[in-house]
Amino acid sequence: MNPADNKTAKTNPEPKSLQLSASEKETTEATKNQERTQPIPPPSHPRQYRAIGLIQAKYERSEEQLTQGYLITADGEKIEAVVLGRVISLVKNHLDMDKQHLWVVYPRTKTENDGLHVQIVGVWEPETLNQDDESAVTTETPVEAGYFSIRGEVIFFNAAEKSVVVKIKQFPRKEGDKPKFFKLKLKGVLGERPLKRFYDLNVRLEGETLVIKDGTDLGFAQKKPRFKTKSKRPNLNKGDKRILPRKPNFTPRPKPSLKKPTK
Numbered sequence: 001m002n003p004a005d006n007k008t009a010k011t012n013p014e015p016k017s018l019q020l021s022a023s024e025k026e027t028t029e030a031t032k033n034q035e036r037t038q039p040i041p042p043p044s045h046p047r048q049y050r051a052i053g054l055i056q057a058k059y060e061r062s063e064e065q066l067t068q069g070y071l072i073t074a075d076g077e078k079i080e081a082v083v084l085g086r087v088i089s090l091v092k093n094h095l096d097m098d099k100q101h102l103w104v105v106y107p108r109t110k111t112e113n114d115g116l117h118v119q120i121v122g123v124w125e126p127e128t129l130n131q132d133d134e135s136a137v138t139t140e141t142p143v144e145a146g147y148f149s150i151r152g153e154v155i156f157f158n159a160a161e162k163s164v165v166v167k168i169k170q171f172p173r174k175e176g177d178k179p180k181f182f183k184l185k186l187k188g189v190l191g192e193r194p195l196k197r198f199y200d201l202n203v204r205l206e207g208e209t210l211v212i213k214d215g216t217d218l219g220f221a222q223k224k225p226r227f228k229t230k231s232k233r234p235n236l237n238k239g240d241k242r243i244l245p246r247k248p249n250f251t252p253r254p255k256p257s258l259k260k261p262t263k
Helices: 005-010 022-038 088-091
Strands: 050-061 068-073 078-083 101-109 118-122 147-158 161-171 180-187 196-207 209-219
Touching: 050 118, 050 161, 050 196, 078 088, 078 161, 088 196, 101 180, 147 209
Parallel strands: 078 118, 180 209
Antiparallel strands: 050 068, 050 101, 050 147, 068 078, 101 118, 147 161, 147 196, 161 180, 196 209
């Protein structure tokens, strides 16, 4: 190819359907930066289901596997934990396991005894993990250890025992799969009739218990179906053209007269 042709060659423009406006690019970039500057970003949707939190603790692996162990808090609480995904590499190669770290976790309630166990999905330590990344974004926003964001449908509530169960939907990763659900047990008090309503809850970890501090009722989790009543007879005033069944056309027979016998 002639080098002169390279000077005049033009690249194909990006399709209009893939192009973003300046405001859209700024919004997208701001969203990404916001997610990078805080461990728990704001909800992406008003009815987004989620259960995520932060625990300041030291991870102690089990004797059998690196990915199974316990989170031991400063108060000495021991919470069962499982390490997932890319965090396995951090635990192996980058983090000092003799120190406490701020772990990003998904809480779960054990079915056998209603106890708490967590899935470790991240660690929030930008000053350590981003030393080699010149483009890393840091923030001065304080991060609150022990905070949990719980968003889902309330399916059980006992005011006397201050017991709440929230159902949280997990959307399928593959198309065609059905969404899955899990139940999370909390302690606290809600409104008068919280059942079947979607709540955005701010929760604190106290010991091994997730305690509701406050929340917002966002209305019914599912819209009530509207049933249409079917009229048994057509409305003739509105021009209903349905044909009514005709009554049988017959002439009644006269009853025979019975004469009383004369004496």
